[in-house]
Amino acid sequence: MSHGFNPGFSEFRRSHHCVIVSIVGSAKPNLAGSPATMLKAPEHQVAGHQARDGQLGPLVDGSGMFYKPLQSDDRGATELAFYTSFSSDPQIPAQIRSFFPGFHGTQLLHASDGSGLHPHLVLDDLLAGFRLPSVIDVKIGSRTWLPSSSDDYFRKCVAKDIETTSALLGFRISGLQINDDRGFWRPGRDAVRRFNSNDVRRALRRFVSSDPAASDDCEPDCAFAPAVYGGSSGVLSQLLELKSWFEVQTLFHFCSASVLVAYEKDGSKNGDGDGGSGGARVRLVDFAHVAEGDGVIDHNFLGGLCSLIKFISDILQGFCGESSDAKCYLNGDGKIY
Amino acid sequence: MSHGFNPGFSEFRRSHHCVIVSIVGSAKPNLAGSPATMLKAPEHQVAGHQARDGQLGPLVDGSGMFYKPLQSDDRGATELAFYTSFSSDPQIPAQIRSFFPGFHGTQLLHASDGSGLHPHLVLDDLLAGFRLPSVIDVKIGSRTWLPSSSDDYFRKCVAKDIETTSALLGFRISGLQINDDRGFWRPGRDAVRRFNSNDVRRALRRFVSSDPAASDDCEPDCAFAPAVYGGSSGVLSQLLELKSWFEVQTLFHFCSASVLVAYEKDGSKNGDGDGGSGGARVRLVDFAHVAEGDGVIDHNFLGGLCSLIKFISDILQGFCGESSDAKCYLNGDGKIY
Structure with a gap:
């Protein structure tokens, strides 16, 4: 075929x-x-x-x-x-x-x-034009090895997939920084590697909150969730567009690739060309383990992407539920998801 | 949470x-x-x-x-x-x-x-009311182990996931029989376990073809694809309904569960209560490895389900392309997928 x-x-x-x-x-x-x-x-x-x-x-x-x-x-x-x-x-x-x-x-x-x-x-350069971007790298897929991988590589990957959240959530955070004029949060590589499910959920909330330097005891306020994750050109909308393609594309299997999300808290002021939603950019990066799809969809990437979409959607939904003006948090036709 | x-x-x-x-x-x-x-x-x-x-x-x-x-x-x-x-x-x-x-x-x-x-x-009894059903059991998911599985169980499962088509396709056929008044095809357990991607694609085509006893050299005619896989209550439509639920449900992770598809070639005549499309039934079975979802979607099942959907959709699309009367093969609103 x-x-x-x-x-x-x-x-x-x-x-x-x-x-x-x-x-x-x-x-x-x-x-x-x-x-x-x-x-x-x-x-x-x-x-x-x-x-x-x-x-x-x-x-x-x-x-x-x-x-x-x-x-x-x-x-x-x-x-x-x-x-x-x-x-x-x-x-x-x-x-x-x-x-x-x-x-x-x-x-x-x-x-x-x-x-x-x-x-x-x-x-x-995916971050060109940003002055103080908040950036998160999310490695997608519950497995980072291919059926054709060598035994050694398989063992190394599967151990890390189980240790981190990859196997459980279908994705793991590889790194992030949250930036604005008031503060900065950038956990070290080892700390990020130890993230459990709750840490991941919290990091995705903190990523769109107003005080990046707040202590771990503070509940993230998700003040930027509507502008960054929501809206017709926000992160959720972009991820859903990617999902539609992954449901049908059988050209490539994006093993161990990442979704990179970046935005700037004053992005709406500096006109960086990406339109509203604080100019949130969603990109795919890291293709050192891409394989031929050979007529089969990339079910590993698609499953993980859908899991990330649900996390983002939950944040918008929670935020929406607490608000008296729900409209601004909704996606396109009035549905969050 | x-x-x-x-x-x-x-x-x-x-x-x-x-x-x-x-x-x-x-x-x-x-x-x-x-x-x-x-x-x-x-x-x-x-x-x-x-x-x-x-x-x-x-x-x-x-x-x-x-x-x-x-x-x-x-x-x-x-x-x-x-x-x-x-x-x-x-x-x-x-x-x-x-x-x-x-x-x-x-x-x-x-x-x-x-x-x-x-x-x-x-x-x-999911096959009650059928006289000569054609039945296929498809184990969904690229992995049949859970992150919490014991080492021994993990090793056993992962070896089988790689040997069979689970890791590659996101699902594997666990067994099937194709039945009608003219013939019968039921490959043995070992033969099914050795199915590669092409065998799986061929089995899904043969499952809806008119001569179950035809030799391996004959190209399956997919004569029943429109009635069984297509239509507003056919297999594809039912799988898409399941997919919609799996995109949002976070209650259960259906590790190692199967989609069972059954229909009867004279099903449209015997009025078995499932409506048109030859009375094709889609059911989920085998829940001995279900785990709590704990707020996370079952990305492993969802990814595999989407892969199966693409296989079924490809069969309908191929069939549709060769036909002069495409409408009857389409799903609901005129789109195959």
């Missing part, structure tokens, strides 16, 4: 690193690495490898580009193959494409760990 | 077998086991333990009741607790309740393995 898949993807996957090098070799000249363009570690990165303290990590140019070092094993080849296939696939609807970072090829750049020239994916 | 769960469920789970015995002791007198009522092994059971050859298995009375022996370990206690909780929970919508077997308490009956009196769940 034909799965209608862009044939480039599996070809890339099979030929691994040598393909990366040849693609890099044919890319446009390395301008971003020249002294005229200052690259630096992204200021608001909340998960993944970071380009600090001599580590290899992504860089930004401050002009809207994000440079992600290609991992040297299968993961780099897989992520490059995914972006190459996805960006040229006519089967992807335009409104779905907008959930993914724009892809601008690869470039050899001086790696942030000082190891010399290294191939980087050139992507849109 | 209150999860709104019927408190009977967890209480039952905790007190295990002693509760079963006390419930049984207080049940109505054992009439079904008396010589006046002949119990026998169900003729059309396609999966699970069978009451044949000295084995412990379910029995039917031919008058609409199905007697399922309670398993002696946690599984029996869990299934009884589920039925008790579910049958009295006012939060279950009436149209969802109709997807589950009616529950009529427990009875001590002579076990089919000759071991003496054994407690049985008394349930509706």
Whole structure:
């Protein structure tokens, strides 16, 4: 049976690193690495490898580009193959494409760990235009391994899926920061990894509350829930649009990918082009473990996405129930969900 | 946080077998086991333990009741607790309740393995009224273990989930028979367990085709797809109704439960009360591993259900594309899906 898949993807996957090098070799000249363009570690990165303290990590140019070092094993080849296939696939609807970072090829750049020239994916910087964004990275899926994964990788992943909330909730928070002019909350990586169900629910409430620096004893007020999660272009509405696509798309299985949500509390004032709802942006990131869908929907991602949707919907519903003016918290046609 | 769960469920789970015995002791007198009522092994059971050859298995009375022996370990206690909780929970919508077997308490009956009196769940016989039903049992979910499962149970389940199609497709076929006056197809348990993706797709096509005894070389004609899978009360429509509930229900996680689909090829003639579409029945069965949802949707079941829906939808779509009269294959408002 034909799965209608862009044939480039599996070809890339099979030929691994040598393909990366040849693609890099044919890319446009390395301008971003020249002294005229200052690259630096992204200021608001909340998960993944970071380009600090001599580590290899992504860089930004401050002009809207994000440079992600290609991992040297299968993961780099897989992520490059995914972006190459996805960006040229006519089967992807335009409104779905907008959930993914724009892809601008690869470039050899001086790696942030000082190891010399290294191939980087050139992507849109998803946080460009934000001054003090609140950002959350949610890894979707109750499992982060594929049926075809090696035994070692399977064991490593399944242990983490059970330790964290992935197996139980269908997703886990990989990192977050909550920012505004009055305060800041950014739990450490180990603290986030230890989040249980209640911590996750609380973090998703706190993410849209008015005092990020409030102590753990305070109940989050969810003051920004209507503007950020609700409304016709808010987070819930965007997640529901993604869900509709995942119910039918059989091209890719997005194993271990994340939903990134970002907004700025004064976003409605600075006109960042994303429209209302505080300019909340929902994007998909991290495609180092994407596999061919081969005619089957990504039930693992879809299930986890629906679980996240229910969490967000519950926050809006709870907020709505306590309010005397329910309309502003509702989604589109007057239904929350 | 209150999860709104019927408190009977967890209480039952905790007190295990002693509760079963006390419930049984207080049940109505054992009439079904008396010589006046002949119990026998169900003729059309396609999966699970069978009451044949000295084995412990379910029995039917031919008058609409199905007697399922309670398993002696946690599984029996869990299934009884589920039925008790579910049958009295006012939060279950009436149209969802109709997807589950009616529950009529427990009875001590002579076990089919000759071991003496054994407690049985008394349930509706889901195949009552059918003469020559075609039946398929589809175990839903990419995983059949819970995050709280023991290591041994986890290892056993995960191996089977990867060996079969569960991990890949989000469901696996546990058994099927295809029946009509012209022929019969019932693959053995081992053959079904070895089904790959293509075998599953083919079995779902063959299930609604006109010649069940046709060889594997023949392409299934899907002649009954419009009547069985399509239409406003067909299988697809019923699965979509279940999906809507699973998107919001957070009471139960239906680990290792199955969707049972049954229909009869002359069903439209014998007026079995299920309405059109050949009287196709969709039911949920097997609740020995149900867990409390605790405020979280059953993303594992929902993802697998959506994958099955896509398979069924693809069959209808393919059939529709080849037909000159597409309308009859469409679902409700003119959309297949």
